[in-house]
Amino acid sequence: MSLSREDRLLQWLREQLHREGSDRMGDDAALLPKAETAITVDHQIAGVHFPADIDPRVVAQRLLAVNLSDLAAMGAEPRYAFLALSSPPDHDIKSFLRDLLKACRESGVELAGGDLARGPILSATLTLVGGKVPGGKWLRRGAGQPGDRLWLGSPVGQSALGRHLLAGDADFQKSRIRLPPSLASNPRLAAAARRAIRSHLFPSPQIDLGRWLARRRRAAAIDVSDGLSLDLHRLCRDSGVGARLYAEKLPVTPAFLNLCARLQLKPLELMLSGGEDYCLLFSLPASLHPPESFGCTRVGELTRKRSILLVDNGQTGPLAAQGWDHLQSSD
Amino acid sequence: MSLSREDRLLQWLREQLHREGSDRMGDDAALLPKAETAITVDHQIAGVHFPADIDPRVVAQRLLAVNLSDLAAMGAEPRYAFLALSSPPDHDIKSFLRDLLKACRESGVELAGGDLARGPILSATLTLVGGKVPGGKWLRRGAGQPGDRLWLGSPVGQSALGRHLLAGDADFQKSRIRLPPSLASNPRLAAAARRAIRSHLFPSPQIDLGRWLARRRRAAAIDVSDGLSLDLHRLCRDSGVGARLYAEKLPVTPAFLNLCARLQLKPLELMLSGGEDYCLLFSLPASLHPPESFGCTRVGELTRKRSILLVDNGQTGPLAAQGWDHLQSSD
Numbered sequence: 102m103s104l105s106r107e108d109r110l111l112q113w114l115r116e117q118l119h120r121e122g123s124d125r126m127g128d129d130a131a132l133l134p135k136a137e138t139a140i141t142v143d144h145q146i147a148g149v150h151f152p153a154d155i156d157p158r159v160v161a162q163r164l165l166a167v168n169l170s171d172l173a174a175m176g177a178e179p180r181y182a183f184l185a186l187s188s189p190p191d192h193d194i195k196s197f198l199r200d201l202l203k204a205c206r207e208s209g210v211e212l213a214g215g216d217l218a219r220g221p222i223l224s225a226t227l228t229l230v231g232g233k234v235p236g237g238k239w240l241r242r243g244a245g246q247p248g249d250r251l252w253l254g255s256p257v258g259q260s261a262l263g264r265h266l267l268a269g270d271a272d273f274q275k276s277r278i279r280l281p282p283s284l285a286s287n288p289r290l291a292a293a294a295r296r297a298i299r300s301h302l303f304p305s306p307q308i309d310l311g312r313w314l315a316r317r318r319r320a321a322a323i324d325v326s327d328g329l330s331l332d333l334h335r336l337c338r339d340s341g342v343g344a345r346l347y348a349e350k351l352p353v354t355p356a357f358l359n360l361c362a363r364l365q366l367k368p369l370e371l372m373l374s375g376g377e378d379y380c381l382l383f384s385l386p387a388s389l390h391p392p393e394s395f396g397c398t399r400v401g402e403l404t405r406k407r408s409i410l411l412v413d414n415g416q417t418g419p420l421a422a423q424g425w426d427h428l429q430s431s432d
Numbered sequence: 433m434s435l436s437r438e439d440r441l442l443q444w445l446r447e448q449l450h451r452e453g454s455d456r457m458g459d460d461a462a463l464l465p466k467a468e469t470a471i472t473v474d475h476q477i478a479g480v481h482f483p484a485d486i487d488p489r490v491v492a493q494r495l496l497a498v499n500l501s502d503l504a505a506m507g508a509e510p511r512y513a514f515l516a517l518s519s520p521p522d523h524d525i526k527s528f529l530r531d532l533l534k535a536c537r538e539s540g541v542e543l544a545g546g547d548l549a550r551g552p553i554l555s556a557t558l559t560l561v562g563g564k565v566p567g568g569k570w571l572r573r574g575a576g577q578p579g580d581r582l583w584l585g586s587p588v589g590q591s592a593l594g595r596h597l598l599a600g601d602a603d604f605q606k607s608r609i610r611l612p613p614s615l616a617s618n619p620r621l622a623a624a625a626r627r628a629i630r631s632h633l634f635p636s637p638q639i640d641l642g643r644w645l646a647r648r649r650r651a652a653a654i655d656v657s658d659g660l661s662l663d664l665h666r667l668c669r670d671s672g673v674g675a676r677l678y679a680e681k682l683p684v685t686p687a688f689l690n691l692c693a694r695l696q697l698k699p700l701e702l703m704l705s706g707g708e709d710y711c712l713l714f715s716l717p718a719s720l721h722p723p724e725s726f727g728c729t730r731v732g733e734l735t736r737k738r739s740i741l742l743v744d745n746g747q748t749g750p751l752a753a754q755g756w757d758h759l760q761s762s763d
Contacts, residue, residue, distance in 0.1 A: 128573050128670075129505035129655055130472035130562065138469065140544070141461035142559055144516040146551045174460035185475040185516075185557040213471070216557075220477045226516040226547075226557035228473055231461065242459050324460055339459075 114198055118212060125181070131214040133181060136232050139239065141171035144226040151302075152267060153222070156274050157193065159302045160225060161200035167326065168229040169208055169306035170379040174324035176240035176315025177231030179308065181213040184227055187220030197225075208308070237315030245321035245340030245384040247405035252397045254307045254381035256352040257329050258368060261375020263301025265366065266294055273302060290363060293356035304379035310395050314383055322383035328374040328424020330409075332382055337409055340384075346401040346420060348413035369413070376425035445529055449543060456512070462545035464512060467563050470570065472502035475557040482633075483598060484553070487605050488524065490633045491556060492531035498657065499560040500539055500637035501710040505655035507571035507646025508562030510639065512544040515558055518551030528556075539639070568646030576652035576671030576715040578736035583728045585638045585712035587683040588660050589699060592706020594632025596697065597625055604633060621694060624687035635710035641726050645714055653714035659705040659755020661740075663713055668740055671715075677732040677751060679744035700744070707756030 118125075125131040145164045147153040165182070172179050182205055188194060194217065205212050210229070233239070267273065270281035271294065284294050306324075314320040323336045329346075337344050351372050361368040384403050391397045401412075411420040449456075456462040476495045478484040496513070503510050513536055519525060525548065536543050541560070564570070598604065601612035602625065615625050637655075645651040654667045660677075668675050682703050692699040715734050722728045732743075742751040 129502040129653075130470040130508060130560075133469045133471060135466060135468045137466045138464045139461040140464060140512070140514060140559070140561070142514040142516045142545060142557070143547045144518060144549060144557065146518050146549060146555070149518065149549055149551050171460040177461065181471070183471060183473040183559060185473045187475060187477050187480065187555065214473060216474045218475060218477060218480055220480050220555070221553060222551075224477070224518065224551070224555050226473070226475065228471070228514060228559040229461075230471070322460075 113195065117202055125211065125213040131181070131183065133213070133230065139172060139175045139177040139231040140228065141168055142226065142228045143168045143171065144224065147223040156276060157197060158200050158276060159273065160223065161197050162204045162303055164225050164227050165201065165204045165208065165210070166304040166306050167379060168227045169308060170304065170324040170326065172229055172231040173306045173308045173311035174240060174322045174381055175231065176234055176237055176311045176322070178234050178312070179208050179210045179229060180232050181230040182210050182227055183213060184215035184225065186215065187218045187224045189221060189223065190219060192223055234312045234315040237312065240311060240315050240320055240322040241339070242321055242323050242336050243339035243341070244319055245336060245342050245403045246319070247342050247403055248387060249321070249384035249403045250387055250399055251344060251346065251401035251403060252383050252385060252391060253329070253352070253400045254310050254383070254395065254397050255378070257325055257378040257380065258353070258372035258375050259297045259300035259357065260304065260377040260379070261371045262357070262360065262366065263297035263299070264377065265364065266298055267301065271298060273298060289356055290360055293354070293360040297360065301377065304377070306379055307381045310381055310391065310397070313391065313395070314381070317385065317389055320383055320385050322381050325378040325380050325382050326376065326425070328376040329378070329382065330373045330420050331422045331424030333420070334409055334422035336382060336384070337403070337407070340403065341407070343404040343407040343409055344401055345404055345410045345412060348411060350398060350400045352398045373420070374423035444526065448529070448533055456542065456544040462512070462514065464544070464561065470503060470506045470508040470562040471559060472499055473557065473559045474499045474502065475555065478554040487607060488528060489531050489607060490604065491554065492528050493535045493634055495556050495558050496532065496535045496539065496541070497635040497637050498710060499558045500639060501635065501655040501657065503560055503562040504637045504639045504642035505571060505653045505712055506562065507565055507568055507642045507653070509565050509643070510539050510541045510560060511563050512561040513541050513558055514544060515546035515556065517546065518549045518555045520552060520554065521550060523554055565643045565646040568643065571642060571645050571651055571653040572670070573652055573654050573667050574670035574672070575650055576667060576673050576734045577650070578673050578734055579718060580652070580715040580734045581718055581730055582675060582677065582732040582734060583714050583716060583722060584660070584683070584731045585641050585714070585726065585728050586709070588656055588709040588711065589684070589703035589706050590628045590631035590688065591635065591708040591710070592702045593688070593691065593697065594628035594630070595708065596695065597629055598632065602629060604629060620687055621691055624691040628691065632708065635708070637710055638712045641712055641722065641728070644722065644726070645712070648716065648720055651714055651716050653712050656709040656711050656713050657707065657756070659707040660709070660713065661704045661751050662753045662755030664751070665740055665753035667713060667715070668734070668738070671734065672738070674735040674738040674740055675732055676735055676741045676743055679742060681729060681731045683729045704751070705754040
């Protein structure tokens with residue numbers, strides 16, 4: 102029986118999945134067992150979410166990571182993924198799928214369906230289905246209350262710094278970061294630059310932290326994808342509260358500050374509105390503290406008064422909802 | 433509180449959804465109630481699945497329809513939709529969303545989440561979640577058995593004819609079909625051309641037929657998206673059977689034949705491998721017949737011998753698995 106190229110590729114993919122014990126692909130839709138589910142969709146488009154000439158290995162990992170981060174913010178257990186991939190004729194789909202399968206495997210996710218097509222640019226959309234954490238409940242943005250402490254799951258601003266470097270003379274090809282001579286010649290700056298670029302290309306979704314939060318009696322969470330200040334505004338809006346954020350509590354390293362200085366970037370601006378950090382911003386009652394091992398930092402508190410304030414250098418003022426606007430060129 | 437353009441648009445969308453009683457959007461992922469689910473993903477890309485200059489109203493309707501057709505082929509009840517939309521700055525997202533919401537409403541589907549971005553071309557991915565039909569079971573491609581009759585849910589080939597016309601001098605703008613003078617001047621040909629173009633732009637997914645099939649004791653089904661012959665090969669492969677398809681039983685109208693003749697197209701080729709028909713190809717035990725009201729046609733039978741044969745003009749020969757190969761330019 103002669104098969105189309107698409108069928109041959111899908112057959113190959115099904116064989117890979119069979120080996121992992123999965124057999125959901127190959128019908129018109131995938132069947133999932135009975136469960137409450139959390140579903141999220143994110144896409145990654147060449148030239149929009151990543152440079153068009155980036156090492157293709159990055160795209161699959163990043164695609165999964167940004168979706169996993171959404172599930173982490175819901176306190177969900179990642180389960181099933183669905184891929185819609187459109188790619189130009191010279192794109193190696195098998196290699197992309199291999200990378201995606203590997204990343205899925207590492208996160209306990211089963212690729213359960215998809216749609217492949219040829220298109221003018223690489224564009225990948227992933228739908229991720231999560232289940233409830235045993236003994237936990239869904240984490241919602243709207244669960245924050247006045248007096249709750251505000252926490253950050255990891256430092257922010259690194260990803261934006263990495264994006265800035267990649268938009269300039271830095272590059273990532275064949276799994277290697279290439280820096281411009283001005284940075285490469287200074288070991289400390291070079292190390293900081295590499296860390297920032299890796300943060301940007303390979304986000305670390307905080308699934309374990311989400312699981313822990315889902316088991317607390319009360320927690321609100323959002324993933325910091327569009328910028329700390331914008332996402333804090335969203336959490337406060339849904340919780341019906343205000344917040345006070347302390348600039349001096351935001352975690353930074355001297356290397357990050359030095360690199361910002363060299364590149365003439367404002368570190369606080371990167372941290373507040375750089376975006377694409379993919380860590381969790383969450384609130385907890387004052388009596389609860391996340392385990393040290395997660396490396397979280399207390400950065401503020403939620404307030405009854407609904408204004409959202411930044412305390413910086415002893416001065417308190419309104420915190421603008423600035424960040425990554427996916428539709429910045431729209432009306 | 434100042435909001436980003438994206439947040440303002442999402443707020444507008446949530447207001448539209450609230451009016452319809454839906455409140456799933458606005459957190460990091462959508463929460464769905466406990467249920468067995470069928471999930472499918474399809475995308476529509478400008479220049480690939482539709483002409484880049486097509487009336488934007490077409491895209492939203494078509495996007496939903498091709499996904500609904502997958503659920504129809506599973507015998508699933510359509511429930512929730514998730515949209516990933518990337519569009520150029522001059523694209524009217526609100527108008528697109530309005531059209532999508534209208535189409536969703538008409539099919540009982542709730543838009544439950546999504547991801548919006550600006551990108552160089554219009555690209556829309558829809559994930560559709562379906563539940564079980566009450567008293568039914570999932571329809572699978574692999575449920576066919578030797579001796580079962582093979583049925584077609586509606587005529588095929590029209591969509592491919594419509595695509596051919598649109599690739600030529602015909603056009604669809606501002607909700608109107610425009611034909612070249614050579615066709616417009618002949619009322620019968622013009623009517624046939626309009627029907628073909630509408631078939632292509634506005635597929636009619638056979639959800640009701642899928643529901644009916646899901647309640648039978650045995651039925652196999654697939655939606656004819658990539659061409660009758662290719663999709664028949666898929667159904668047979670999964671069922672472990674062969675088939676005999678009778679060319680003379682394929683439903684055609686004189687107008688379709690006349691239009692094919694005028695355009696120097698081979699009608700049988702369009703019917704067998706044109707693709708994008710989005711109707712159901714299904715098999716039933718010989719004792720079962722679909723109700724007349726569905727307008728189905730018996731076109732063949734499944735056989736123990738695993739070859740897939742076409743009976744045409746008294747001659748029997750192998751039916752090639754030809755059709756729409758989404759990766760035709762790949763290796």
